[in-house]
Amino acid sequence: MFPLAKYYITTAIDYVNGNPHLGHAYEKIGADVIARFKRLAGYDAFFLTGTDEHSLNVARQAEAEGLSTQEFCDIMSGRFRNAWDKLNISYDRFIRTTDQDHVATVQDIVRRANERGYIYRGTYSGYYCVSCERFIEKGDLIDGKCPFHPSREPEWVEETNYFFALSEFQEPLLRHIQEHPDFILPAARRNEVVNRIKEGLQDVSVSRSTLTWGVPFPEEIDDSQVVYVWFDALINYLTGAGYTPGTDEFGKWWPADLHYIGKDITWFHCVIWPATLMAAGVPLPETIFGHGFVTFKGAKMSKSEGIVVDPLKVVDSLGADPLRYYLMKVVPHGQDGDFSFEGLAEAYNADLANDLGNLVNRTTAMIKKYFKGQVPSPTGVYGPLDEELKAVEESVAQRAHEMMEELDPTSALSEIWRLITAANKYIEDSAPWVLAREGKRERLATVMLNLVEAIAKGTIMLSPFIPYSSQRIWDILGLQGKPEDIRWDGNLEISSLLPGICVTQTGPLFPRLDMESSDFTKGEFHLAELAKEKKKEGKPGQAGLSAKSPQDSGKGDKKVADLISIDDFAKLDLRVAEVITAERVEGTDKLVRLEIDLGCEKRQIVAGIAQFYKPEELVGKHIVVVANLEPARIRGVESKGMLLAGSTEDRSELAIITVDRPLPKGAKVR
Numbered sequence: 001m002f003p004l005a006k007y008y009i010t011t012a013i014d015y016v017n018g019n020p021h022l023g024h025a026y027e028k029i030g031a032d033v034i035a036r037f038k039r040l041a042g043y044d045a046f047f048l049t050g051t052d053e054h055s056l057n058v059a060r061q062a063e064a065e066g067l068s069t070q071e072f073c074d075i076m077s078g079r080f081r082n083a084w085d086k087l088n089i090s091y092d093r094f095i096r097t098t099d100q101d102h103v104a105t106v107q108d109i110v111r112r113a114n115e116r117g118y119i120y121r122g123t124y125s126g127y128y129c130v131s132c133e134r135f136i137e138k139g140d141l142i143d144g145k146c147p148f149h150p151s152r153e154p155e156w157v158e159e160t161n162y163f164f165a166l167s168e169f170q171e172p173l174l175r176h177i178q179e180h181p182d183f184i185l186p187a188a189r190r191n192e193v194v195n196r197i198k199e200g201l202q203d204v205s206v207s208r209s210t211l212t213w214g215v216p217f218p219e220e221i222d223d224s225q226v227v228y229v230w231f232d233a234l235i236n237y238l239t240g241a242g243y244t245p246g247t248d249e250f251g252k253w254w255p256a257d258l259h260y261i262g263k264d265i266t267w268f269h270c271v272i273w274p275a276t277l278m279a280a281g282v283p284l285p286e287t288i289f290g291h292g293f294v295t296f297k298g299a300k301m302s303k304s305e306g307i308v309v310d311p312l313k314v315v316d317s318l319g320a321d322p323l324r325y326y327l328m329k330v331v332p333h334g335q336d337g338d339f340s341f342e343g344l345a346e347a348y349n350a351d352l353a354n355d356l357g358n359l360v361n362r363t364t365a366m367i368k369k370y371f372k373g374q375v376p377s378p379t380g381v382y383g384p385l386d387e388e389l390k391a392v393e394e395s396v397a398q399r400a401h402e403m404m405e406e407l408d409p410t411s412a413l414s415e416i417w418r419l420i421t422a423a424n425k426y427i428e429d430s431a432p433w434v435l436a437r438e439g440k441r442e443r444l445a446t447v448m449l450n451l452v453e454a455i456a457k458g459t460i461m462l463s464p465f466i467p468y469s470s471q472r473i474w475d476i477l478g479l480q481g482k483p484e485d486i487r488w489d490g491n492l493e494i495s496s497l498l499p500g501i502c503v504t505q506t507g508p509l510f511p512r513l514d515m516e517s518s519d520f521t522k523g524e525f526h527l528a529e530l531a532k533e534k535k536k537e538g539k540p541g542q543a544g545l546s547a548k549s550p551q552d553s554g555k556g557d558k559k560v561a562d563l564i565s566i567d568d569f570a571k572l573d574l575r576v577a578e579v580i581t582a583e584r585v586e587g588t589d590k591l592v593r594l595e596i597d598l599g600c601e602k603r604q605i606v607a608g609i610a611q612f613y614k615p616e617e618l619v620g621k622h623i624v625v626v627a628n629l630e631p632a633r634i635r636g637v638e639s640k641g642m643l644l645a646g647s648t649e650d651r652s653e654l655a656i657i658t659v660d661r662p663l664p665k666g667a668k669v670r
């Protein structure tokens with residue numbers, strides 16, 4: 001076996017001075033779709049995302065909330081991570097710039113650049129935009145304001161600190177960009193960056209003497225200063241790769257294959273970052289892709305300007321997949337795209353409920369009716385309609401793959417939809433109900449088999465976009481394992497898996513939204529709610545720590561949650577289970593993988609309890625689990641259910657719920 005080619009993909013790390021918004025979500029979903037695709041295409045992919053915590057904004061926000069900066073960051077970083085878990089983002093590491101290994105990496109990179117003579121002491125005076133966390137040259141101010149944050153006055157800063165000799169990298173950068181056409185994508189971003197570099201590069205200040213919240217400059221240079229937040233943040237990509245400070249071991253994953261970031265921060269990524277790496281003697285990443293913005297009514301989603309849509313509210317109403325699907329559809333490759341609740345509801349009904357959901361439903365219903373639910377074997381009775389469908393399958397598998405390789409999920413998605421549309425048309429054209437009526441069993445068998453094959457192939461290709469629904473379709477078709485287990489390298493071959501599998505039928509995959517009566521489709525619903533929340537929170541509490549989320553509001557808040565009905569409670573299927581095996585999930589501090597016995601079945605669950613229990617202590621315990629929880633992947637490991645445990649608000653103490661006398665495995669807890 002050849003070793004798999006590696007693929008290291010990173011997103012921007014988000015500032016934690018406000019909650020995650022739809023713009024952040026779009027970026028993480030886009031990167032996730034690419035990471036999942038790469039795994040499907042046979043790469044050994046590593047996906048890094050996380051939070052950027054050493055900003056002045058964050059320190060001020062924490063103060064406004066009455067929390068220590070670290071406490072505030074812990075809560076807010078948790079919210080980002082929780083949001084990405086809910087959106088099914090398959091990151092391999094969630095990095096925080098306050099992580100100890102990152103602090104050591106930052107200091108080491110500063111040291112390396114200093115040893116090579118690119119760091120010097122000087123005096124800085126100029127305007128600083130706290131929202132961007134960047135120095136703004138006078139010529140770039142518009143009416144005295146930052147071009148990106150017109151509602152906030154830039155601050156005047158004058159201090160003695162350390163500079164990075166960026167100006168020395170003008171020629172090397174231009175040469176590198178010219179010699180590596182894929183270094184900056186899309187091409188329009190490359191041209192913008194090249195033109196700006198040609199205007200000349202100024203040295204940049206990379207430390208702050210007036211702040212204490214940040215990574216201290218290396219002791220041998222001057223540890224009374226902290227590293228400038230952007231210099232610190234960019235280095236996360238090296239930390240995440242597994243860089244060993246003090247060596248030339250840049251880590252298993254370095255160089256990054258793709259930095260997937262927003263167009264507003266291309267300057268930092270395409271100029272400051274590669275120059276820093278050159279100064280430190282570290283190889284450069286392969287590609288930086290500057291994606292466009294999600295807008296809402298034409299305006300950029302932005303915390304500081306107060307235009308935000310909460311992705312979690314959308315997920316709570318519709319689930320993660322419809323949002324993932326819609327954002328990938330509506331924000332085209334490298335460009336901006338406008339989000340609307342109406343647009344989302346329409347795409348949900350037309351594409352997911354009608355095209356895809358009905359295709360699966362009709363097909364499984366016919367297989368149930370005509371073949372007792374078992375997918376028939378090939379009969380050799382083929383015709384032109386079959387050839388046509390096969391041709392679409394082949395060309396879609398090829399072209400959608402190429403589009404994904406070109407980092408264009410939007411076009412890949414519309415290609416895949418060509419197959420869904422063709423399969424629906426194939427039903428109409430082959431009219432299975434007529435074949436059944438006329439007793440043409442062999443032809444009917446061919447049609448059913450072909451339909452299942454088209455759906456299964458579509459499902460594999462859709463799995464990076466709508467992973468949860470793809471798994472559901474896979475299970476409904478009666479296929480083993482996961483759609484991601486199949487290799488999609490341009491060809492997609494699955495025919496041997498299909499004959500004899502038994503389909504099941506459940507309710508509709510995507511229940512239709514009633515456009516008239518649904519709260520969701522009353523466009524402004526979420527925004528109105530959000531506005532109410534903002535009012536409650538008052539000005540400084542952008543993060544809203546005082547107004548909600550009892551679980552993250554510190555130790556004082558002991559209120560119980562709102563009342564629920566007995567029917568709500570009855571939705572939970574709580575069961576007693578015995579722990580059969582337990583082991584730490586590799587590469588994590590908190591997670592344990594448990595194999596549990598529910599009497600009628602054994603399954604795997606993942607629990608964040610490693611700091612409180614040794615795996616061997618867990619074996620044999622009779623625990624209580626939520627047995628009907630949607631399966632989820634936690635740090636890449638599948639979890640089918642959740643164990644119950646009690647913990648203090650700050651999670652410094654935790655105890656698993658067990659039964660105090662023997663009960664049969666699988667006994668219901670009520």
Ligand code: ME8
Nearest residue numbers: 012013014015023024052233234261262293294301
């Ligand atoms: O810039 N649409 O953090 P951030 C699409 N910490 N993407 C958007 C967006 C929108 N409406 N709004 C923001 C920072 N983004 C730094 C990054 S990386 C070493 C440090 C994107 O929280 C934005 O372009 O302001 C960026 O890529 C990411 O969200 C985080 O933005």
